[in-house]
Amino acid sequence: MVIDCKHVWDAISGYIDDSLTPETRALVQKHLDHCNICSAVLDSTRNILILTGDDRVFELPTGFSERLHASIDKEIHSPGLPTTT
Amino acid sequence: MTAAPQIPDESQRIAAILAGQREQFHDLIRPYERTVYAMALAMLKNEADAEEATQEAFLKAYRSLATFRAESRFGTWLASIALNEARSILRRRNQLPTDSIDDNHDDQPAVSPALLRDWREIPSETLERAEVRSILRTAIDNLPLLYREIFLLRDLEELSVNDCATTLNISVSAAKVRLHRARLLLQKELAPQLKHLNPKRRWFPWS
Numbered sequence: 125m126v127i128d129c130k131h132v133w134d135a136i137s138g139y140i141d142d143s144l145t146p147e148t149r150a151l152v153q154k155h156l157d158h159c160n161i162c163s164a165v166l167d168s169t170r171n172i173l174i175l176t177g178d179d180r181v182f183e184l185p186t187g188f189s190e191r192l193h194a195s196i197d198k199e200i201h202s203p204g205l206p207t208t209t
Numbered sequence: 210m211t212a213a214p215q216i217p218d219e220s221q222r223i224a225a226i227l228a229g230q231r232e233q234f235h236d237l238i239r240p241y242e243r244t245v246y247a248m249a250l251a252m253l254k255n256e257a258d259a260e261e262a263t264q265e266a267f268l269k270a271y272r273s274l275a276t277f278r279a280e281s282r283f284g285t286w287l288a289s290i291a292l293n294e295a296r297s298i299l300r301r302r303n304q305l306p307t308d309s310i311d312d313n314h315d316d317q318p319a320v321s322p323a324l325l326r327d328w329r330e331i332p333s334e335t336l337e338r339a340e341v342r343s344i345l346r347t348a349i350d351n352l353p354l355l356y357r358e359i360f361l362l363r364d365l366e367e368l369s370v371n372d373c374a375t376t377l378n379i380s381v382s383a384a385k386v387r388l389h390r391a392r393l394l395l396q397k398e399l400a401p402q403l404k405h406l407n408p409k410r411r412w413f414p415w416s
Contacts, residue, residue: 133322137389141370164325169396171331172403176395177364180336181345182247185256188263189242193235195264199271200231206274 127151132162136169220279227275234271241284242267245291248361251349252295262298266291281372288366289376292358299354320393323400331406341406348398356391363388 135152138144144152156163175181219237226233245266250259270277270290277286335341352360362373374384 130319130321133393134319134389136322137392138385140392141388143370143385160326161324164328165322165396167328167330168325168400168404169322169392171328172396172399173364173392174333175331175336175341175403176345176349176360176399177367178333178336179243179247179365181342181349182250183342184243184246185260188246188260191260192242192264192267196234196238196267196271199268200234206227206231206272 125151127155129155129159129162132156132159133165136166139166140170140173219283223274223277223279223283234274237283238267238270238287241287244284244366245287248288248291248365249295251346251357251361251365252292252354253298254350258298259295262291262294266294269294284366285368285372285376288362288368292362292376304354320390320397322393323397325400325404328400328404331403335406341403344402345399348395348402351398352391352394356387356394359384359387360391360395364392 132152132155135144135148139149139152142149156166222233222237226237242263246259246263249262249266250256253259253262266287270287273290277283336345349357349360358377359373362368362376363370368376370384370388371381373388374381377384379387
């Protein structure tokens with residue numbers, strides 16, 4: 125069985141997560157081996173997910189960590205929680 | 210995708226906090242601050258709200274630490290608390306879409322990727338450039354919330370697809386479809402903008 129480009133695009137996310145069935149993965153792989161466009165779609169998607177999934181894309185405001193730990197400190201020193209009972 | 214690796218003594222630390230060494234909560238959450246804030250900001254698109262949601266999420270995590278079950282990842286548990294916190298702010302703003310869209314994914318047309326002849330790897334150091342971060346942030350912001358949520362849980366918080374589905378209260382197959390759409394929408398939007406980036410060329414004429 126041979127699959128066309130559109131089928132490969134539908135499988136890109138599953139391919140990246142390695143969640144395709146072995147049969148589908150083999151078909152996709154076979155297609156990728158000779159299709160430059162689908163290979164570029166896969167490579168660019170993977171690359172873009174590494175960049176967009178990087179938490180440095182979102183800058184922390186100045187003093188963020190200090191304020192966070194100050195509010196936690198206040199909570200920690202208030203009586204009661206957390207408990208195991 | 211720079212989420213902290215699972216810290217080996219995390220469960221011991223949680224046990225110690227529950228046993229009374231409360232100060233250890235500071236160190237427990239340190240590896241997660243950035244990611245939780247990033248998710249809140251991407252959900253809320255507003256720094257002040259994102260900071261409020263992040264603080265509230267960590268305080269809730271502290272107060273309910275005794276309910277955390279060691280068989281799940283602490284990061285997964287935290288992500289779900291943060292997601293709910295951000296959602297409740299959106300709800301207050303009346304911006305939360307109803308859950309009924311959840312399983313109607315088959316009705317939506319398939320997303321086609323941007324087509325390219327080749328792709329040259331863009332290294333993560335490129336993120337040092339403010340204009341690149343800005344392009345990426347805009348693309349994430351422009352994702353419909355339905356897709357933004359699953360993208361953040363899976364590709365930023367690095368939850369498994371099953372944990373994403375549980376957190377969002379949707380089926381695993383719906384989670385896979387949404388994730389696929391989210392990823393292709395990002396590729397479609399960003400590949401044409403980013404393909405000219407060349408690490409050797411430091412400046413380029415964005416305006």
